[in-house]
Amino acid sequence: MISHPPTDANSHINHISFAWPMSVLKDINGNCVGFLMPEVINARQLIDIYDLQHCNNLRLGINWRPLHVRALNIASFIAALHDSGYVLGDIKLQNILVSNLALPSIIDTDSFQVKNPQNGKVHRCLVGSEGYIPPELIGKDISSIKQMEVHDRFRLGVIIYELLFGGNSPFQGKWIGAGETPEIN
Numbered sequence: 001m002i003s004h005p006p007t008d009a010n011s012h013i014n015h016i017s018f019a020w021p022m023s024v025l026k027d028i029n030g031n032c033v034g035f036l037m038p039e040v041i042n043a044r045q046l047i048d049i050y051d052l053q054h055c056n057n058l059r060l061g062i063n064w065r066p067l068h069v070r071a072l073n074i075a076s077f078i079a080a081l082h083d084s085g086y087v088l089g090d091i092k093l094q095n096i097l098v099s100n101l102a103l104p105s106i107i108d109t110d111s112f113q114v115k116n117p118q119n120g121k122v123h124r125c126l127v128g129s130e131g132y133i134p135p136e137l138i139g140k141d142i143s144s145i146k147q148m149e150v151h152d153r154f155r156l157g158v159i160i161y162e163l164l165f166g167g168n169s170p171f172q173g174k175w176i177g178a179g180e181t182p183e184i185n
Helices: 044-052 051-056 064-083 148-162
Strands: 025-026 032-036 043-045 094-101 105-106
Touching: 043 044, 044 094, 064 105, 064 148
Parallel strands: none
Antiparallel strands: 025 032, 043 094, 094 105
């Protein structure tokens, strides 16, 4: 990832579109213990933008145009990552920050699925978040599956729905069956 970052179309305006690993952090024995990544400042979690009551409490104001612009920008940034050969894998609301200019920043990039361009080896995304896992992957061992762009498109669809419909899940319903309400997946 450090050798092959995606093209950031907004670097000329000093916006961090992707909190991308810049270098490896090693312990005293030379073992990898993490990554140095840029800090995204002056941005809010996406949850602060779509929750209408929360927006009112923060006095952000809300109308449809900025919500649509944010959705378009998120989709564009994910397309740029796909164009560079990356699959996000664990895209969720908490992994997207948004600036006052409606520009998103994708964080938690160290959990992406990465294909090494030199040898073709795929380093899989090991995690998935409830409510964003495509139906065909539910109940599967995600760490053993080579995910595709189409899986990210499903997750993006859920995020855009939540963004435009006040945080409601596209799969939300009222449980009328016996017993406990099933998990969202």
